[in-house]
Amino acid sequence: MRTAYSVETVRAAERELMARLPEGALMLRAAAGLAAVCAGLLARRRGRVYGSRVVLLVGPGDNGGDALYAGARLARRGAGVTAVPMDPERMHAGGLAALRAAGGRVAQAVPQRADLVVDGLLGIGGRGGLRPAGAALAERIPPGVPVVAVDLPSGVDADTGEVAGPAVTADVTVTFGAYKPGLLIDPGASRAGAVHLVDIGLELPEPEVEALQHADVAGLLPEPTASSDKYRRGVVGIVAGSAQYPGAAVLAVAGALRGGAGAVRYVGPAADSVLARYPETLIGPGRVQAWVIGPGLGEGRAGEVADVLAGDAAVLVDADGLRGLDPAVLRARTAPTLLTPHAGEAAALLGVSRESVEAGRLAAVRRLAERYGAAVLLKGSTTLVASGGVRAVRVNPTGTPWLATAGSGDVLSGLAGSLLAGGLSGADAGSVGAYLHGLAARRTGGPLLAHQVAEALPAAWRDTTHP
């Protein structure tokens, strides 16, 4: 599991550790880790550190201090190091002295001949996008030169991944003590490049954000044993599709058939389309361990949603099923419930604007989970999964922008419902489903069709269980 911590938590852990260490020790640890990653990059790119040209973009705070101390280390190994300050009056004094003592220099303009640029403009003390002086330096980063961000790309909000204005795009980010949520959540995540974590000895409590890795997914996936039959492996029921949207039913069934359940049952008006494509499907009402209700349902089906929610099977509610949900009904349920809204549906469930959900996705998914007493999967460029009473929100590290295509949500709801039927909790079914769905989309690549994602799911499953 990859875990991430808010600025507040990181700062508290830093204070505790700093009280027990000589002054400046943490910054030296951070700078040593940063310099090692930079040296490795230079060695791979040029064969050696000696003689390479390193440019430091230096902000007014400790993030700039890290860059200056790391620059001093590289200068001692023979690199030509130039520091360019955002504000010449405000530079970390100790770092500047160390750089100068090691032979580094300070310039007012960004040199255009460089082998590496180190972005030490803003770290966890940054607020909002870069202001004009920082933005002007970032704009002058020579094209094609690798950029290493110190702690996080400057201009990215460490807690949320929001980018409110100009920001640096890094090839590598060297982060200290702990991942910050903004390194795992888009748009910040896609600005960070490959992230290296440098251990500076922080002792941390439970994380605020976590991301599954292959091994976690493999551990959660329901694998059949010699004694399992189709009923023990769970039956998932799909209530989806309408005369207007029969395709949603077919795609939800397509996802469900690849989610490990022993059987998939379909209830609704698109049975002919479903059977034509998937003769494996059971048709009509019957016993299930989990229901998926909502994809392509259209208007006027609230009674079916209420019936399903009144039962004692696990339930995944998606799309049209999410309209007008009553928090009291959901909170009274004892079996797992998973809601899978996109930003617009989440906004309607919270009674706020879509823009406010997009701007604060982490807060929105937490509020939904608390209000509805259910696990909630908020779809988007980084899919988030929260469940009421659990501190950590899961962010999905797989996926690709190509997934924003018609029907891909229907496949995900079938898949996650199938995992619910296999006995996973709402949060596990949602996060494992999103993980496999994202991997399958990456395997498919390029402009993709939703049914291709469903077809790639078995291969994605094998990627995690037999990497």
Ligand SMILES: NC(=O)C1=CN([C@@H]2O[C@H](COP(=O)(O)OP(=O)(O)OC[C@H]3O[C@@H](n4cnc5c(N)ncnc54)[C@H](OP(=O)(O)O)[C@@H]3O)[C@@H](O)[C@H]2O)[C@@H](O)CC1
């Ligand atoms: N604490 C520790 O033990 C360790 C910390 N470490 C390192 O310290 C970093 C945190 O350092 P930090 O707290 O000094 O904040 P930092 O990110 O450098 O920036 C704050 C400065 O920027 C300014 N500023 C803010 N927003 C801005 C904007 N949009 N555009 C322009 N300017 C803006 C703001 O000024 P003001 O808003 O007051 O004008 C303030 O002066 C952390 O990320 C890690 O790298 C490591 O060494 C490990 C040990």
Ligand SMILES: [K+]
């Ligand atoms: K930075």
